[in-house]
Amino acid sequence: MNILQTTNLTKYYGEEPVQVKALDGITLAVEQGSFTAIVGTSGSGKSTLLHMLGGLDTPTGGSVMVDGQELCRMKRSELTIFRRRKIGFVFQNYNLIPNLTVYDNIVLPVELDGRSVDISYFHEITAVLGLSDKLQRKPNKLSGGQQQRAAIARALITKPAILLTDEPTGNLDSHTSQEVIGLLQAAGKKFHQTIVMITHNDEIAQIADRIIRIEDGRLAESRW
Amino acid sequence: MKVYKYALPGAGILLSATGCILAFTQIPESVGRAVLLIILLLFGILDMGYYFYFRRKFIDFSEEVCCHAERIMRNEEDRTQHNQETLVSKVVMELEKMDEVMQSRLSESSREKENLQKIISDTAHQVKTPLTSIRMYHDMLSDPDTDVNEKERFMDIIRQQLEKLEFLIDSLIKSSRLENDMIRLNMENSSVFHTLEISLNGMITKAERKKIDITIHCNPAVKVMHDAKWTAEALGNILDNAVKYTPERGNIRIDVIPGEMYVEIKIQDTGKGIAAGSYNDIFKRFYREASVSKEEGLGLGLYISRNIISLQGGYIMVHSVPGQGSSFSIFLPNRKNI
Numbered sequence: 001m002n003i004l005q006t007t008n009l010t011k012y013y014g015e016e017p018v019q020v021k022a023l024d025g026i027t028l029a030v031e032q033g034s035f036t037a038i039v040g041t042s043g044s045g046k047s048t049l050l051h052m053l054g055g056l057d058t059p060t061g062g063s064v065m066v067d068g069q070e071l072c073r074m075k076r077s078e079l080t081i082f083r084r085r086k087i088g089f090v091f092q093n094y095n096l097i098p099n100l101t102v103y104d105n106i107v108l109p110v111e112l113d114g115r116s117v118d119i120s121y122f123h124e125i126t127a128v129l130g131l132s133d134k135l136q137r138k139p140n141k142l143s144g145g146q147q148q149r150a151a152i153a154r155a156l157i158t159k160p161a162i163l164l165t166d167e168p169t170g171n172l173d174s175h176t177s178q179e180v181i182g183l184l185q186a187a188g189k190k191f192h193q194t195i196v197m198i199t200h201n202d203e204i205a206q207i208a209d210r211i212i213r214i215e216d217g218r219l220a221e222s223r224w
Numbered sequence: 225m226k227v228y229k230y231a232l233p234g235a236g237i238l239l240s241a242t243g244c245i246l247a248f249t250q251i252p253e254s255v256g257r258a259v260l261l262i263i264l265l266l267f268g269i270l271d272m273g274y275y276f277y278f279r280r281k282f283i284d285f286s287e288e289v290c291c292h293a294e295r296i297m298r299n300e301e302d303r304t305q306h307n308q309e310t311l312v313s314k315v316v317m318e319l320e321k322m323d324e325v326m327q328s329r330l331s332e333s334s335r336e337k338e339n340l341q342k343i344i345s346d347t348a349h350q351v352k353t354p355l356t357s358i359r360m361y362h363d364m365l366s367d368p369d370t371d372v373n374e375k376e377r378f379m380d381i382i383r384q385q386l387e388k389l390e391f392l393i394d395s396l397i398k399s400s401r402l403e404n405d406m407i408r409l410n411m412e413n414s415s416v417f418h419t420l421e422i423s424l425n426g427m428i429t430k431a432e433r434k435k436i437d438i439t440i441h442c443n444p445a446v447k448v449m450h451d452a453k454w455t456a457e458a459l460g461n462i463l464d465n466a467v468k469y470t471p472e473r474g475n476i477r478i479d480v481i482p483g484e485m486y487v488e489i490k491i492q493d494t495g496k497g498i499a500a501g502s503y504n505d506i507f508k509r510f511y512r513e514a515s516v517s518k519e520e521g522l523g524l525g526l527y528i529s530r531n532i533i534s535l536q537g538g539y540i541m542v543h544s545v546p547g548q549g550s551s552f553s554i555f556l557p558n559r560k561n562i
Contacts, residue, residue, distance in 0.1 A: 002328070068321070130485045145484075179485055182539050182555050203543055206503040 003161050003194045004030040004053065009062035011048050011217075022048040023059070024217035030162070033192045035185055037208035039199055045217040046198045047166060053196060054087050054164050055079050067161040084113055088155030088163040090184075092170035094147040096139040096154075103135040106153045117157070125153045128187050145176035152184055162194045169204055181207050236270035239263060285312060292316045296323050346510045350392055350522060354385040361385075395524045399509065402531040409451040409535060413559070416480050416487060417444045422456035427463050435473045442480035448487040449559035450536055458532040461525035462491050462540075462552045468521065470495035470549075486538065486555040497546035506542070529554075 011023040022045050030036050040046040051057040052064055055071045064071045067086055074082060096105045106126070107117045126132045129149040139147055148168060155163050168184065169177035181204045188195045197208060205211050213220040240263050289312060295302060296319055361378040364370055370378070401407055420442060431438055466476050474494040481488040496515070498506060505511050507530045510523040533540055537557045544550035 002324075175481070175483065175488070178488070178541055178553060178555070179483055182541075183485060185539065186537065186557075202500040202503060203541070206541060207539065211504065 002029040003032040003067055004028075004196065005065040006052070007063050007065075009049075009052055009064060010060050011045075011052065011057070012060045021217050023052065025062070026214075026217075026219055027062075028212060028219060030194060030196060032194050033188075034210060035188050035195045035197070035208045036210045036212060037197045037199060037205035038212050038214055039202060039205045040214035041200055044214045046200075046214050048217075049214065050164055050166050050196075050198045053162070054089060055083050084109060085158060086161040088158060088160035090148070090151050090155045090163065090165035090168050092167040094139070094144070094151045094171075096147055096150055098139055101136050101138055102131060102142070102150050105139070105150055106131075106157055109154060109158050113158070121159075122157065125156050125187065125191070128190055129153050129183055143176070144172050145180050148172065148180050149183060152180075152187065156187060156191060156193060159191075160193075162196055163188070164196050164198075166198045167200070168197065169199075169201070174203075177204055236267050236274070239270070240267040288312050289315050289319075293319055296320060343509070347392075347396060350510075351389065354388045354392075357385045358382050392522060395522060395528065399524055399528050399531065402528060402535065405535075407454070407535065409454060411449050411451055411536070413447050413449045414452055415444060416446045416448055416450075416489065417442045419450065419452045419456050420459065420478065420480070420489070422452065423459035423463055426460045427467050430464075431467050431476070434467065434470070436467060436470055436476055437474075438476045438478070440478045440480075442478065443482075446480055446482050446487060448482075448556045450556050451532075454532045455536070455556070458529035459489065459491070459554065461529045462554070465525060466491060466493040466495060466550075466552075469493070482558075484558070486557055489554040489556070490551055491554075492549060492551040494549040497548055498542065498544040498550050499546055500544070503542050503544075507540075 006026055006028050009023055009026040010021070013020040013022060024045075026049060038046055038049060048057070052059050053066070055064070055066075055074075058072065066082075069082065071079065071082070096102075097108070100108070107122065110117050123132070126135065129152060131146070131149055131153060134142065134146065134150075139150070142150065148171075152168075155165075165184070169180055172180060184195065184197075185207050187193065195208075197205070199205050242263075292302070292312070296316075361382050365375055365378050365382075417440075420440065424438070428438075463476070470476065470493045475492075476494075477490075477492045479488075479490040479492075481490065498513075502513065506513070507526045508523075509527045511527075512521065512523040530540055533554055533556070538555045541553045541555070542550060543553070
C-alpha cells in the first residue's frame with residue numbers, strides 16, 4: 001500500500017530564461033511502514049521536495065498524494081488540519097518549546113487538536129526513545145540527542161501517516177547521530193511508522209530500507 | 225433528484241390524506257366514495273411512478289458501477305469520479321482502492337517468487353563449483369596411471385571441497401532459519417568482553433598468519449543483554465572480513481563503547497575499504513564486490529550478521545574510506561532503558 005505518492009512533481013522559480021528548476025518531474029511511491037532516505041547534496045532539491053511532501057509549499061505542477069488524499073486539492077484550512085493530524089515533522093533544530101517540559105512538548109500536537117492523549121501509547125513511545133525518566137525536565141536540561149529524541153516522540157504521538165525528517169542528526173556529533181538514527185529506525189519498526197528522511201549524509205542514510213538519490217531536481221537510480 | 229425522492233411520495237400521501245379527510249367530512253356519501261376511489265387511484269399511480277422511477281435509478285446506478293469496475297479491470301484511468309458527492313463516486317473510489325491493494329499484493333508475491341528463484345539459482349551455482357571439482361579429482365583418482373603422491377594430493381583437494389560444501393550448506397540453513405525466525409535466542413545480561421573472546425577464537429590464527437595486529441579496548445565490566453553465542457558469530461563474520469580484506473601487517477582495533485541507549489562494538493580495520501554507495505549492498509545475500517572475487521567466501525557473512533543483530537533489537541552501521549579502512553559499529557540495546 002503506497003502511503004505516499006508523487007506524480008511528476010515540479011517546482012520552478014522565476015520565468016525563462018532565468019528559471020530555476022528546483023524539482024523537475026519527480027515521481028516516487030513510498031510503501032507504508034518503510035523507512036526511505038532521499039539523499040542529495042546541497043542544492044539538489046531535497047529540502048524543496050520535503051516541503052512539497054509535507055504540504056508546506058505548493059508545487060508548480062504535478063501532485064502529491066498522502067494517505068490517498070491529494071494535497072494540492074485542499075484549501076488552506078483543510079491542509080493545516082491534515083498536516084496536524086497526518087504528517088509528523090522532525091527538523092534538524094529539534095524545535096522544542098523551551099518553557100514546556102518534555103511531557104508537554106511531546107503531547108502538544110494532540111492537545112492543539114483538542115483531543116486527549118493516549119497515555120499507554122505515550123508511554124510506549126517514550127520507553128523506546130529512552131525518555132521515560134526525563135519527562136519533567138525542560139529542554140535546556142537535555143543533551144542534543146535527547147532533545148531530538150523528544151522531537152521524534154512529538155512527531156509520533158499523533159500516529160501520522162508519514163513522518164518527514166530533514167537532516168535529523170545535522171546538529172549532533174557522530175556517535176549521538178548513530179544512536180538517534182538507530183532509535184528512529186527502531187521506533188519506526190515498532191509502530192509501523194512510515195518514515196521519509198532527507199539527508200546529504202550517506203552514513204546515516206544506510207539505516208533506511210531504501211535509498212533514493214536526488215540531483216538537480218531529478219531522481220537518480222533508486223537503490224534497495 | 226432529491227426533490228423527486230421526497231416530493232413524489234410526499235405528494236401522494238398528502239393527496240390521499242386530504243382526499244380521505246374531505247371524503248369523510250365534507251362530501252355526501254356516494255360522491256364521497258367516488259372521490260375517495262379517485263384519490264386512491266391517483267395515489268396508486270403516483271406510487272407506481274415512484275417505484276418505476278427508483279427502479280430505473282438503481283439499474284442505472286448498478287450499470288454505471290459495473291461499467292467503472294470493467295474499466296478498472298482494463299486498467300483505464302478516469303479521474304472524473306474522484307471526490308464527488310455522488311454514490312457512484314463513493315463506490316468507484318472504494319473499488320479503485322481495492323484494485324490498488326490487490327495489485328500491490330500481486331507485485332509483492334511476484335517479488336517474493338523472483339527472490340526465491342534468485343536464491344535457488346545462486347545456491348545451485350555455489351554448489352556446482354565444488355561438486356565439479358570433486359568429480360574431476362575423483363575421476364583422476366580412479367585412473368590407475370596416477371601415482372601415489374598425486375593421489376594423496378587429490379584426496380586432500382577433495383576433502384577441502386567437501387568442507388566447502390558443508391560450510392555452504394550450513395550457512396544457507398543458518399541464514400534461512402534466521403530469516404524465518406526459527407532461531408530461539410538465549411538472551412542474558414552478560415559480559416561483552418567474553419563474547420568478543422569467543423568471536424576472536426575463530427580468526428586469531430588467520431590474523432597471526434597475516435601479521436595483523438589486533439587491539440581491544442573494552443572495560444570487562446560492560447555487560448549487555450544479548451545471546452552470546454549468536455552475537456559472537458555475528459562479530460566473528462565481521463572480524464573474518466576484516467582479516468580477509470586487510471593487507472599483511474595491518475591493524476584491527478576493537479572498541480566497546482557503552483552509550484545511553486545502546487552499547488557500541490566498533491571494529492576498525494586498515495583494509496581496502498568500501499565505497500559509500502555500497503554500504504547497503506554489502507549486507508545483501510551472496511553479494512561480493514567485484515574486486516574480491518578471488519578471495520574465499522560466499523557473501524553470506526554480513527547478511528547473517530545483520531540478521532542476528534536485528535533479531536536482538538540492534539543494528540549495524542558502516543563507515544569507510546576506500547584505500548584506508550572500514551569501521552563496523554554494532555549497536556546492541558541497553559535493556560535497562562526499555
